[in-house]
Amino acid sequence: MKSTKFTPYTKLSKTETDRKWWEIGDFFRRNSLWLLMYCTGCCAIELPPAMTSAYDMERLGMGPMATPRQADILLVSGYLSLKTLRRLVYTYEQMSEPKYVVALGSCPINGGIYHDSFAVINQLNQYIPVDVYVAGCMPNTEAVMNGFVDLIGLIKSKKANGWKEYHKNNDWFKENQITALGKVVIDDEFHQ
């Protein structure tokens, strides 16, 4: 009788090999996510309890990171004015791939209480792709933690594809950015 202990070796195709490596990569990535906290608004106040011993983000393997190039998650906490959006686009484009965006609060969803302001944008996903929204004004810390767990689940089920979308629909995103900002890269006396 033929042994069933070992499966016979078959040579994998390139796509299959790539998929396996991505799965391995995603496994390690989702268990050690580094956050770039772009604390734009008041939702940033939910981060101290999420980071410290009350909810302890570290047990999900998440930690703060200082520079965009080393971070996996761009955390947008709160409203985005036009000036901040410009810096956020710079930051998002500097991050290395794969990159994920988590948006806290109701302001990135529909403008929140700033929906009729002349300086604050209404929908963040018109300008950069957003993977996880955490609704609330402001969201509870439990909701914030749940958002992070959701993101981990999305990476596992290969649905956190915002960065791929940014490549695919780059023209559309750029067009929206230019409609709102006029010009993404600006040069005046403060940008020399």
Place this chain on the structure above:
Amino acid sequence: MMNSISNVEFLNELVNQICKVQKYENISQYQVAYEVDKRDVHRLLSTLKSHGWKQLSYLSAVDWIEENQFEVVYIVFNWDKPVQIQIRCRIDRENPSMDSILPIFPGAKYYEREAHEFFGIAFPGNPDYKKQLILEMWDDIPPLRKDFDPSAYSDRKFTKRDYPTDYAVTSKDNQRLVKREERKRRATALRGGNKQ
């Protein structure tokens, strides 16, 4: 040593010597306001500076649209005497222009740029007043004027999220339970991450 009441008296005397005060307001023991003519502001400010009010705390404007005027407000601060002074002057709202106080207070440069950006007041004498400071690439009338409509600007410039279903419960007896169930179903359908 002077107390604050005699400080105010001293000030009244000083200001009335220099120029004609159109309106005087004693806001509190530590704060007084003088409304003077546009042409007297520089003289008044430089005199006050030589008497110890050497710090310009703030410069801004108020839009009185019904009177068709802008009010420019200068607040000066003294480190020895506990009185803050507001110097107010009215300028015309059509082609508003106010001579720069840059020779008296060099730090007013950025305040004047801000006032120009938000109210459209010109400050001849300040070489940079037209440069952008806070708003980047602004493309409308100055936003703090009363005739600027921020809501219309926002509607025009930023895409709004449209909600196909209205979940607001307007009357008490219109099937709240059905709506709640619908909301719950939609929330479950939208949930990301692990699905049990």
